[in-house]
Amino acid sequence: MSKKISDVTWKQFQKLPLIEKTPYLMQSDGAPYHTLFAQQFGFGLLEQLALLANEIRAIAKTRAGTEFLRAQATHKRAMLYFSQPSSRTFLSFMSACQILGVPTGEVRDTSISSEFKGESREDSVRTFSSYFDLIIMRTPEKGLAEHMAWVLSNSDRPIPIINAGSGQDQHPTQALLDIYTLLRSFEHKGGLRDRTVLFCGDLLRGRTVRSLSYLLTNYPNIKQVFVAPEPLQVGEDVLAVLTAKNVAFERTDDFRAAIPLADAVYMTRIQDEWDTDKGESAKIDTSRFKFGLEELGLLPQRSIIMHPLPRRDEIATDVDSDPRAMYWRQMRNGMWIRTALIAMTFGCEKRIHDYYRQNY
Ligand code: NCD
Secondary structure (H helix, E strand, O other), X not given: OOOXXXXXXXXXXXXXXXXXHHHHOEOOOOOEOOEOOHXXXXXXXXXXXXXXHHHHHHHOOOHHHHHHHHOOOOOOOEEEEEOOOOOHHHHXXXXXXXXXXXXXXXXXXXXXOHHXXXXXXXXXXXXXXXXXXXXXXXXXXXXXXXXXXXXXXXXXXXXXXXXXXXXXXXXXXXXXXXXXXXXXXXXXXXXXXXEXXXXXXXXXXXXXXXXXXXXXXOOOOEEEEEEOOHHHOOOHHHHHHHHHOOOOEEEEOOHHHHHHHOOEEXXXXXXXXXXXXXXXHHHOOOOOOOEOHHHHHHOOOOOEEEOOOOOOXXXXXXXOOOOOEOHHHHHHHXXXXXXXXXXXXXXXXXXXXXXXXXXX
């Protein structure tokens, strides 16, 4: 059931637990309106999105299909507001918009926007909403996308917001593409159930881990293993969610002992841009948390290796040619699932399903 976000004050909305915020962010048919955090996506919606992404992927293989898709949302325009470094997520969203025929505009450097003249974020975002029908937003601040969603929903031109990464907090669309990759990888091998997913690297500050860990709780019997040096171990907030949902998990710093039991190894980069005291990450010994040929030798044949990218040296390039290395395919999956999300946000999914049924 959807509720109207304009019926609550920002303070009231802000205080709600994430799960209680969800009804305020959805459309009456259950599709997302604002996409702000992973907790909005339950099993049914994830299935719908994956199905739509599969259809879009198939349709896009032909010229006629590409032209059909490109006609779906030509009446909508999207703003890419990325005030934090990004290449793949930015281009992935831009490509997703292009697939649906949605023209885009962008602000990537706030030092050349009017924010530099002292304009508030609220005013900047309201300005964008005058020209666009969707804002896709990446910012270093936790909760900013959420606040802007509330601001816009209370303005005279409400438009949806998609969170493309908010500080160390959440990266819901990365989690969608990670789930889509897991679903596709295990599609003919019994599905996404009864698996062990191993997270390795900077689990404290990596927002992709926080979002994916939550989405995995929608699937039956998925154990989560967190492998990190102690100072970068996963936060208590993530573990509290798993405990409340009765999800099995383990924390360890013994990467090599954990690999043979993993169905998926999700590697992450050390997020040293968040160091408070310059260079503190460099003092942590991360040498045992890298995936090279020796680790590959410990990984079962059925298993996969994932990474949200960009990588540094946490996965050796020697591993790239192994069929279990899924990270390049994972990135392309991102484009399809983001196209599906935008299509749903704009209410185009029925036409896409119909086209698919008629032609495949
Ligand atoms: C991730 C991010 O921005 O959180 N990148 C991405 O969107 N694929 C991961 C990272 O930067 O390490």
